[in-house]
Amino acid sequence: MKKVTSDRNLWVYLTSFFLYNFARVLPHAVLTVILLDKGMSIGEIAIIQSFFMVAVLLFEFPSGILTDTWSEKKIYLLALALLAVSYCLIMGSHSFVVLCLSWFIYGISSASISSSLETFFLRKYRNNETLIKRFNVRFNNTDLISGLVGGGLGSFIYAYLENALYIISIVLIIVSAALIVLFFRGDERVSVGELTSLKTILAELRSIKSPSLYRSIFLLAVFQIIMQLFFQFWQVLFLDAGINKKQFGLFYVVFQIIALFSNWIFGRVSFKHHQVSLVVLMAALLIGGIYFNQGTGLFVVLICLFLLPFxxxxxxxxxxxxxxxxxxxxxxxxxxxxxxxxxxxxxxxWIVGLLDHFQTFNVVAIEATLVFLVISLGAYYGSRLRTK
Known part of the structure; x- marks a missing residue:
């Protein structure tokens, strides 16, 4: 019975997450276009999106501790509610200040959901790499397929409904929350009285002495340079390459298909000792794509290839x-x-918002990629030297 309940919880969660992510990404294929249509400049868009990061910075760690000491399910539902509020503000405003506020609320939602019900299942697998990887592949497939469908449809829906696109997102968020409320059978730690105290959590964190864990956290932080460069500004890169914005929905779908294929490869091949090769390949392909952006075909091929190691x-x-x-x-x-x-x-x-006044975006993108490459390789080779 416990296995049946566990499997049911997993599929309820994945279904709810599918609807949540579908709703979340529905505007993403045209997000920069939406903000440009609202009268925002590239610099203002960078500042608006930075408020998302400020919120995540302020709330992600506290939300993780709250999840460990309270309830994964309640944090998940709170995250859904905050996303709905954020999308209501975006839909109804052309104000720079209100848009900054909406992205800030969106950031709180993202900070909360990243450490909520996903943690419920990770806790069950208790550091078993095989089970965690299997869960991650399922979760990533759900994330990517919902992103493919939602992002792909979003650009077409926006052409007819414009900001009313957000109404569809809000309705789907409500349905996603209802699934968890009605069918997810509780927070296991609460039901068996295993809530962990804040003091215990902080003591556990202070006792961590794994150099490889700290290195992985550092590398994930540095990876955000490339992640933000691509996810926040790929539409700018494509516009500079002369690609019509009407094709962005198609490219969004292509990106998700590549991500699904990457996830399929990841589920079958171990890359535990090949991170350096991935970093070098990633940087080379991205710089090549940016440098040769006037040859549209070569630009598209290089960017698509870049997404595999990415x-x-x-x-x-x-x-x-x-x-x-x-x-x-x-x-x-x-x-x-x-x-x-x-x-x-x-x-x-913030740096992009500043440099936008002095350099072309393509120059900034190449500089950022080189910074990512140098710091990442320094971290990998530096850790190897320390272990010798």
Whole structure:
């Protein structure tokens, strides 16, 4: 019976997460276009999006501790409610200040959901790399397929409904929450009286002495340079390459298909000792794509190839952190890693907003990629020297 309940909880969660992520990404394929249509400049867009990072920075670690000491289910539902509020504000406003506020609330939602019900299942697998990787592959597939469908449809829906696109998202968020309320059978730690005290969590965090865990957290933070560069500004890169914005929905679908393929490879091949190769390949392909952006075909091919090591590397870093985290404090460690990443993301977006006044965006993108490459390789080779 316990296995049946556990499986049911997993599928209820994955279904709810599918609807949540579908709703969340529905505007993403045209997000920059939406903000441009609201009268925002590239610099203002960078500042608006940085408020998302500020919120994640402030709330991700506290939300992880709250999850470890309270309830994964309640934190998940709170995250859904905050996302709905954020999308209501975006839908109804053309104000720079209100849009900054909406992205801030969106950031609180993202900070909360990243360490909520996903942690419920990671805790069950108790550092078993095989089970964690299997769960991650299922979770990633759900994330990517919902993103593919939602992002792909979003650009077409926006062409007819414009900001009313957010109404669809809000309705789906409500349905996602209802599934958890009605069918997810509780927080296991609450039901068996195994809530962990804040004092115990903090003591567990202070006792961590794993150099490889700290290195993985640092590398995930540095990886945000490339992640933010691509996810926040790929539409700018494509516009500079002369690609029509009407094709962005198609490219969004292609990106998700590549991510699914990357996840399929990751589920079958171990990349535990190939991170350096992934970093070098990723940087080379991205710089090549940016440099040759006037040859549209070559630009598209290089960017699509870049996404293979990009997605695999991201999955491997997350797996390393989850596998090495203490079971009783897994949400706190994952949240701490997210907080470190948010610091880098926030600084990067602010720097982009500043450099936008002095350099072309393509130059900034190449500089950022080189910084990522140098710091990542320094961290890998530096840790190897220390262990010799």
């Amino acid at each position: 997605n695999i590397y991201s999955n491997q870093l997350q797996l390393d952190i989850q596998r090495e985290s203490p079971t009783t404090a897994v949400a706190s460690v994952v949240s701490f890693a997210g907080t470190c990443g948010s610091v880098v993301s926030m600084l990067f977006l």
